[in-house]
Amino acid sequence: MANPFDGKVAVVTGAASGIGLATAQALMAAGVTVVMVDRNEVALAALVATSGGKAIAQVTDLLDPESCNAMVPDILAKAGRIDILHCNAGSYVGGDLVDTNPASIDRMLNLNVNAVIKNVHAVLPHMIERRTGDIIVTCSVAGHVSIMPEPVYTASKWAVTSFTQATRRQVAKHGIRVAQVSPGPVISALLADWPAERLQAVKDAGGLIEASEVADAVMYMLSRPRNVTIHDMIVLPTNFIDA
Template sequence: MVLKDKVVVITGASSGIGALTAQMVSKQGAIPILVARSEAKLKETAAGIPGVFGLYTCDVTDADGVQETFAQILATYGRIDILLNNAGYGKFAAFTEMEPHEFDDMMDVNYMGIVRCTKAVVPHMLERGSGQIINVASMAGKIGTAKSVAYTATKHAVLGFTNALRQELRKSGIIVSAVNPGPIATDFFKTADPSGNYEKSVARMMMTPEHVSSKIVKVMETGKEEIDLPGLAGLGIRLYGLFPRLADKLTYNAMNRK
């Protein structure tokens, strides 16, 4: 897909890969529509966007708010060509240390937020017979590790939703893609890993947000259905599928140090 003049809605766009992706697509002539909870942070991000853009304050856990926001976007821009579902967060803690409401809260943002935003845009895309939905999942959606039970569950849900929706919409003209990144050097770890232990243990495989954002833009351009980041992670996933016990032993020391 040529991105020039395309309307690209990005959730979680006030920082990290959401903000960088907005900047990158703008440089290619697209119209990024930035959606996030914080109006102040959105305005800070907007300062780095060279072209035309839109800003919308919205909490993806607010079903009515999501519907209203997407209705406003469609009324203003006339269409949505690409939806990048990027809003999400994590918290690394032992299962016994987390309360049930923390599981609910994380699922509400990471999974149900994607469901709500996708639900708001799919009827429009079906009517047009085109569009792309890109869901930012995680390598945690394929491999579980200690002290990330809640986060891993949300990302498995995202991948299951993405794969099933792709099959459902396969002949509709709508492309449904998943991006599964490993650790990224963003503010994600301020909430997920306050101790810094996990961040240190995966430092060698940590990716820059610029790298991940560039790969997301490539998915927009090519329509690829799924990518694992970094590239070698795909090999690890296949190893895990073939030899799960061996893979657990090989990854335990690095991935479980949280």
């Protein structure tokens, strides 16, 4: 059976750690050339150096409008095409809304929502012209359930769900698949803002999954025949705690 990934070019944002890194590694293992996008230039350089020629570094600050707007044109100049875009970069704000500061709200919404929309908007003309492509967005179970301790984060992920599903219906006629993966709590730096007692309680209850387990879901979605689109895959720890 032919390898559906052989020779493809993928772009993964937030690729220097967590779900982004795990997905980039899985894609490279499957034969994909991966453009690893992150603002951490030092981390990217180290990862590319050990990739066996399968990774390309793209230093982009998605919170900087000029850097964000230049991302897709820069990648096309380096790699020639984009077959897969995984919009994975994101941040987290938890806790009571009254205790959240406006700057943190702006930063998270700009990264979790605005940057995703802009990245997808930028890549669509290229994919439409080629009449093929895959776009996957890292959402969250919080995009399906209102998680009480994280109202701002939950709002951002509900926005992602709405955007992803509406865009999918617009571009399916062009041979482009748009989907999202919605993990529960993942062992990553994103949980650094969790109160220590909450993190420990979830760990003790077996309510966390590894980034590699989310990457497995992404690979499954991408490997389906072109006549199949998985709109969303919710990946939860068996002992998920949603409050």
